[in-house]
Amino acid sequence: MKLSVPFIPDKPYLRFLKKNIQCLESVYFPLVSGPVLDSRIRVKEADTDALVKALKQFKTFKKYCLLNSRFIHPQAYHDPDFLSQTMDNLEFLALHAGINGFVFSDAYFLNALSRTSRNIIPDLEAVPGINCMMDSSQKAFAFFNLIEDAGFKMPGKIALDRSLNRDPARLEKTVRKIKNRYPSMKIEVLANEGCMDLCPFKLTHDAQISFSNLGLSKTTHDLTNRTLGCHAYFFKNPERFFLSPFIRPEDLSFYKDIADTVKLCGRTLGSKFLMNCITAYRDASYDGNLLSLMDAAHWLSDHIHIDNKKLDPGFLSVLTSCSKDCRSCSTCRNFLLTTSRRKPFKIKAYEDYL
Numbered sequence: 001m002k003l004s005v006p007f008i009p010d011k012p013y014l015r016f017l018k019k020n021i022q023c024l025e026s027v028y029f030p031l032v033s034g035p036v037l038d039s040r041i042r043v044k045e046a047d048t049d050a051l052v053k054a055l056k057q058f059k060t061f062k063k064y065c066l067l068n069s070r071f072i073h074p075q076a077y078h079d080p081d082f083l084s085q086t087m088d089n090l091e092f093l094a095l096h097a098g099i100n101g102f103v104f105s106d107a108y109f110l111n112a113l114s115r116t117s118r119n120i121i122p123d124l125e126a127v128p129g130i131n132c133m134m135d136s137s138q139k140a141f142a143f144f145n146l147i148e149d150a151g152f153k154m155p156g157k158i159a160l161d162r163s164l165n166r167d168p169a170r171l172e173k174t175v176r177k178i179k180n181r182y183p184s185m186k187i188e189v190l191a192n193e194g195c196m197d198l199c200p201f202k203l204t205h206d207a208q209i210s211f212s213n214l215g216l217s218k219t220t221h222d223l224t225n226r227t228l229g230c231h232a233y234f235f236k237n238p239e240r241f242f243l244s245p246f247i248r249p250e251d252l253s254f255y256k257d258i259a260d261t262v263k264l265c266g267r268t269l270g271s272k273f274l275m276n277c278i279t280a281y282r283d284a285s286y287d288g289n290l291l292s293l294m295d296a297a298h299w300l301s302d303h304i305h306i307d308n309k310k311l312d313p314g315f316l317s318v319l320t321s322c323s324k325d326c327r328s329c330s331t332c333r334n335f336l337l338t339t340s341r342r343k344p345f346k347i348k349a350y351e352d353y354l
Contacts, residue, residue: 101125
């Protein structure tokens with residue numbers, strides 16, 4: 001299965017992508033300057049010319065710009081200058097870097113961009129983002145109708161919600177119904193988010209990021225997560241990480257007859273993380289700390305080492321039959337006891353974060 005991975009204009013990472021180009025289906029990246037229109041806090045400002053120069057080196061896989069913020073400022077939906085600037089950026093990237101389209105989560109924003117009536121609109125794929133939580137064919141069809149009405153090009157693929165990873169019957173049913181209506185549509189699954197199962201904090205967390213990106217509040221969601229959210233949850237109940245709907249590299253073969261591509265995330269964790277992660281999923285094997293492959297749960301790798309190779313070959317079949325009745329089940333605790341060890345506290349070197 002080919003991979004959809006983050007794209008960053010980092011020279012060692014670009015060399016790595018060139019060496020692994022045969023396993024890549026697409027890359028995705030945020031706008032590197034101007035308003036933050038993607039769903040993550042911007043790590044640092046970058047150079048648009050450097051991004052374009054890097055993207056131009058690759059012609060065999062698709063390229064998507066991230067405009068997938070949960071929401072933008074309500075006034076921006078009606079601001080001709082803001083919308084024109086956004087379309088200018090997309091048009092520039094299409095002309096000079098050969099992008100195929102963009103990823104979105106905000107339906108209001110999609111319609112607002114459509115109202116600019118730019119000639120390029122029918123040539124740009126509008127791809128629903130993973131945070132649209134496509135957990136049924138009916139939800140997918142609703143978004144496809146939205147895209148068609150807005151006049152953008154239909155997406156070549158759709159990323160299904162991570163919750164379906166551990167529900168094979170629903171996953172197969174959803175894929176079958178989408179393929180029956182849209183035979184050429186590629187199906188993508190998200191492998192390494194590592195967040196809570198059916199995360200109760202997800203929508204609020206996304207909204208907090210949007211508030212921060214808009215400058216309407218300080219960036220405090222990390223503190224909130226550590227004290228009130230998913231970090232506090234996993235720190236208290238580390239065994240429940242196994243409930244997370246991640247896909248181990250070794251389990252990709254289970255999905256190869258259902259999905260077409262695999263999405264890997266973690267673009268804010270740097271090129272070293274991404275190269276390690278891509279290698280593991282390229283090889284469908286990883287001899288190391290499973291938490292080191294995760295995005296949302298990566299912080300937990302500083303505290304716990306889960307020996308991925310110690311997980312039983314039947315691991316996935318056990319988890320896909322999970323009743324989610326944690327009070328009367330010890331399966332995840334047993335997984336943790338037999339495969340993991342606590343790590344001693346140490347201060348990481350600065351370069352380990354790059």
